[in-house]
Structures are given as C-alpha cells and as structure tokens.
Amino acid sequence: MATGRFIVCDGNNGAGKSSVIADLREWLSAAGHEVMVTREPGGTPIGEKIREVVLSPETPELCDTTELLLFAAARAQHLQEKIIPAIEAGVIVICDRFTPATIAFQHYGRGLPLDLVQAINGIALNGFKPDLNIILDLDPILGMQRVASRGGKLDRMEMQKTEFLSRAREGFLRQAKEDPVSFTIVDASRSFDSVVKDVRSAAQALLSRLA
Template identity: 50%
Template structure:
C-alpha cells in the first residue's frame, strides 16, 4: 500500500500569493477554467477559508469591527483555519491526484504576521508546520506589485470608491510595503519553489504569464523535482 506521503505526491499543490489587489482571485478563477479545459482535474480553494469552519474564522479575521484583535490571536486563528482546511480539503484532493490551486497559503502568514506585524518568523514557521503537517506547495506564484497600486485597484473596482475596507486593507501603506518585501525575500531564499510575476501589467498580460508558468510546471516541472 502506498504511504500517505506518496499519495499526496500524486497531486500538484500550487499557491498564489501577493499583496492586496494583485489579482490573485481574478486570475485563479480564470486559471481554474483554463486548466480544466486542458483536461486537468483542478480544484480552487482559498485561505483563510475553504471549509465551513475555516470560512467562519475568515469572517472573524476580516471583520473591520475586530480592530482590537491581538497579533497572536490573529496568528492562531490563521493556523486554526489552515489545520481544518488541510484535513478537509487539501490533503484529500492531493491524495486524489488533483491540481490544487490555493488563493494565499503559508507564505501570506509569514509575510503578514511576520514581516507585517513583527511576530517571530521561526514561531510562525513552527505553527505552519503544525497546521499543514509539513505539506507545502510544489509551486508558489507571487503576483508582485506596488501595494499602493493594489490597494487603489481594490478601492476603485471592488469597493466602488466606498469606504468598506476590511481589517487588513485598513492598515497603513508601510505595513503593505513590508509584506511585499517579505514575499520577495521568501522567494529569494527558495527560488526552486517560487515564480515571481509582474502584476502591474494588464489583466491579459499577467494572465498569459501565469498560464504559461503553471502549464510549463505541470508539463515539465514535476518530472524534474
């Protein structure tokens, strides 16, 4: 009988990361359809979220009314949402040999709670290991752009100019700049896992790069790793 680890390796786990408004959700919806058309068995999920319990935790995390939430509470809530998501969705999907596309994952926790909030990065990594059971993406795409541009997109398009920002979007610009730097540092430390895509370009151009990167990985990358 195959070990659980071997079965997990049948699937392909791809996460997409980047600052607010980089286009992660926009592109993942399209990517999911495009990969399905190519014949891949693909599932799209997101963090925090992906299960009923994790979505309840997401609501707590994003609620602008929770402005007194401590950084540690925030970190533990992300870990709790992730533990449930792994067991309920990600691991079973990988065992079934599917391509799992995840909108944000552990790198967001390191970038936001570590580089953004200043919590100890080693502690965050331990918690990530605990929550994931040390199952990490094979490939992580970083949609990189100046956070000022991303926040402007979110304001203009998603909120229609109305002031309905969530708890994290309300942070000042230096917080978001630290997060961008955090993602780029993570990518620099482990280049084999990461691909950085310039997300300041048009939706069409960004998607073309993303699709080429992911399909190239699915066709060739897995054999090399």
C-alpha cells in the same frame, strides 16, 4: 491514479488574484485536468467562520499572536478536510493565499518573530508544502487604489497602513528570492494578458517538471 498538485496564488492586495485564479482554473480544465479552487483563510465551514473573525473590521482588538493562531487553525482544518484529500484524488488545487501570506503579513508586517511564525505554521502544515507559489507583485499604493475602485467595505487586512503593506510586499519578495524553485514572481502591474501568460507558463513548467 494521477497525483494532484497544489498551486498557491498569493501577493499584494489588489494584485488581481481572483481574476488570475479564474483564468488558471479555466486553462487547466481545458487541458483535461480536474481543478479545485479554494481560499485562505476559509475553504471549509470552520475556516470560513475563522475568516469572519480575522478579516472583520469589527475585531480591531484582535492581537497579533491570536491572529497568527487563528490563521494556523483554519489552515490545519483546510488541509485535513479539503486540500490533502483532493490532491490524493488527483486534483490540481489552486489556493488563494497560503503560507507565503502568513510569513509576509504576520512576520514581516506585524513583526512577530520568524521562528514563532514558522513553528505555529509547521504545526498546521505537518510537513505539507505547496508545489508552486505564484506571487503577484504590485506596489501597495497601486494595489489599494485598485481595491478602493471596486467599492464596498475594506477588510481588516486591507485597512492596514501603507507601511505595513510595504513590509508585507518585501516579505513576499524575500521568500521568493530564498526559494526560487517553488516560487515564481509575476509583475502584476502589467496588462492582464501579460500576467496570465506568465502564470500559465509557471503552472506548465510545474506540471512538466513533476510529470
């Protein structure tokens, strides 16, 4: 049986993750791969309930440590219930956000100690690691302009100040610099065609490398 892969699409708010993931799913499916798309926090019934809590604007009292623990709890359930079984069945799993977001938002953004974030994350991961992290990089101001243009209410993370989002962006870029093998940075300020071309190229390189 073919071995599945785990691809993460992460980065700044408004960078176009949803559209990029939809294109990547279609492209991989057309090439004959079985593909599953999921998201964090969420992906399972328990995870979706946690998502409602951590992203709701109605929970402003949520402290930073509780936020970290809830993200980790959702991830642990997500991995055991959905992600790992799919990979073992030969499926390519594409996830909207994963561990890069935790480090970017909870460490670089919130200022929680890196060793604490990594320790809590490590419990949830239990040795699991993504095959590829695609970071859609975009200036936070442009990103929030895109988010605002969609209309609708902002979630808790989207309501954060620009300074917070800028620190998170630096966190994504720092992780990619420290691990260039499993991270790929894609400039999301360009045309959609240019962005998906680079994303497809990164996915193809992964599949060729691990074939």
